[in-house]
Amino acid sequence: MPDLSRRRLLTGAGLAVGAGAAAVAGAGLVRQPEPARPDPAGVVVPFYGPHQAGIATPVQDRLHFAAFDLSTDSREEVVAMLKAWTAAAARMTAAQEIGGGATGTELAPPDDTGEAIGLPASRLTLTVGFGPSFFDKLKLPRPDLLKELPHFPADKLDPARSGGDLCVQACADDPQVAVHAVRNLVRIGFGTASIRWSQLGFGKTSSTTPDAQTPRNLMGFKDGTNNIAGTDGRKLDEHVWVGAEGPEWMRGGSYLVARRIRMHVETWDRSSLKEQEDVFGRTKREGAPYGGAREHDPVVLDKMPVDAHVRLANPAALSGVTILRRGYSFTDGSDGLGRLDAGLFFLAYQRDPEKGFIPIQRALAAKDALNEYIQHVGSGIFACPGGVRPGSFWGETLLA
Numbered sequence: 001m002p003d004l005s006r007r008r009l010l011t012g013a014g015l016a017v018g019a020g021a022a023a024v025a026g027a028g029l030v031r032q033p034e035p036a037r038p039d040p041a042g043v044v045v046p047f048y049g050p051h052q053a054g055i056a057t058p059v060q061d062r063l064h065f066a067a068f069d070l071s072t073d074s075r076e077e078v079v080a081m082l083k084a085w086t087a088a089a090a091r092m093t094a095a096q097e098i099g100g101g102a103t104g105t106e107l108a109p110p111d112d113t114g115e116a117i118g119l120p121a122s123r124l125t126l127t128v129g130f131g132p133s134f135f136d137k138l139k140l141p142r143p144d145l146l147k148e149l150p151h152f153p154a155d156k157l158d159p160a161r162s163g164g165d166l167c168v169q170a171c172a173d174d175p176q177v178a179v180h181a182v183r184n185l186v187r188i189g190f191g192t193a194s195i196r197w198s199q200l201g202f203g204k205t206s207s208t209t210p211d212a213q214t215p216r217n218l219m220g221f222k223d224g225t226n227n228i229a230g231t232d233g234r235k236l237d238e239h240v241w242v243g244a245e246g247p248e249w250m251r252g253g254s255y256l257v258a259r260r261i262r263m264h265v266e267t268w269d270r271s272s273l274k275e276q277e278d279v280f281g282r283t284k285r286e287g288a289p290y291g292g293a294r295e296h297d298p299v300v301l302d303k304m305p306v307d308a309h310v311r312l313a314n315p316a317a318l319s320g321v322t323i324l325r326r327g328y329s330f331t332d333g334s335d336g337l338g339r340l341d342a343g344l345f346f347l348a349y350q351r352d353p354e355k356g357f358i359p360i361q362r363a364l365a366a367k368d369a370l371n372e373y374i375q376h377v378g379s380g381i382f383a384c385p386g387g388v389r390p391g392s393f394w395g396e397t398l399l400a
């Protein structure tokens with residue numbers, strides 16, 4: 001017998017589908033989340049807080065990232081959708097079914113699609129961002145720092161995998177939980193926003209937990225060694241969280257750059273170990289920087305080849321420029337030419353893209369030895385607002 005939280009109630013998520021999200025908000029029917037239930041397995045990441053979860057949160061194993069386009073220029077409809085999304089997100093991240101649940105009445109489609117019934121929260125986080133076109137479509141003032149990214153040499157961006165008015169980053173330790181969350185947000189958004197492109201990811205390629213073992217990317221190298229730790233409040237404040245310089249709704253938020261980077265793994269696999277290590281300036285097995293013996297030994301730039309990836313991207317080479325990386329590997333089948341469509345879905349959070357991704361990518365695009373083996377094929381930039389308080393909704397201070 002389902003508990004009270006799973007019984008059918010008249011709710012925002014249910015009404016948003018078909019009747020339109022605006023009707024939900026107007027009628028004030030968005031149900032607030034229930035008090036958190038005991039979490040013996042420690043798998044619930046709190047949804048509310050000064051920052052959105054999913055940025056400094058220890059990186060989960062799986063990703064489902066989705067970029068959406070608005071199908072309306074009505075602010076009221078977008079507000080209604082964001083209210084319904086927020087209410088659903090608060091429930092899904094606590095392993096609660098949304099709306100009237102997955103098995104409400106026989107006579108209507110269930111509010112919750114049901115594939116997460118019985119699954120733990122799996123550390124699900126849902127993080128929302130607004131792209132530059134969101135502001136243009138809704139005639140809202142765009143934050144000064146949210147500009148379309150410049151073109152970088154060798155970019156081969158596919159418009160069908162780039163841009164988007166909004167994005168949702170769903171991360172969880174169980175892929176079914178992440179996919180369920182995005183699917184249900186898509187369903188709620190029907191008529192207001194639709195998916196433009198999406199990306200599944202696995203095998204996190206960046207760690208934000210320095211004590212944990214550093215994960216490896218599909219080139220076989222440890223990735224995330226020199227990253228900002230999610231516990232390093234000073235560095236997060238300096239490089240990731242927007243402060244008083246931003247519009248109020250962005251305080252405690254961050255700018256997200258997403259890049260779908262294809263790896264030519266077949267070419268890579270035919271290169272010598274020496275060539276592979278020279279490309280990064282680190283050893284393959286240990287991940288030690290050239291000139292050092294252990295993974296976390298200090299990076300000494302002039303011990304590395306001049307075009308080594310790490311030498312070019314290290315803050316010491318770029319007047320201190322630092323980002324928080326949160327990428328995932330992907331393998332999306334093959335390309336019809338006998339090659340895997342595999343690579344890195346690169347996600348980076350920063351306080352200011354002009355002092356983060358952009359200068360690093362300019363340096364890498366100009367002379368990174370890695371360029372022979374990769375190609376940037378998708379791109380997006382999004383302003384992720386600060387955290388959500390109980391009773392508020394994603395972007396409230398921007399839109400309300």
Ligand SMILES: C=CC1=C(C)c2cc3[nH]c(cc4nc(cc5[nH]c(cc1n2)c(C)c5CCC(=O)O)C(CCC(=O)O)=C4C)c(C)c3C=C
Pocket residue numbers: 217219221222223224225226227259261262263280282299309310313314315323343344346357360361364374
């Ligand atoms: C614009 C930013 C970056 C892009 C794009 C990027 C792509 C990319 N990186 C790897 C693999 C590794 N990157 C490593 C370090 C590293 N990379 C960036 C930035 C971008 N990478 C930074 C800022 C750093 C840290 C540099 C430092 O401070 O020393 C490493 C080494 C291990 C580590 O520190 O994480 C690897 C390996 C790939 C495969 C890739 C594109 C497909």
Ligand SMILES: [Fe+2]
Pocket residue numbers: 309313
């Ligand atoms: Fe890198």
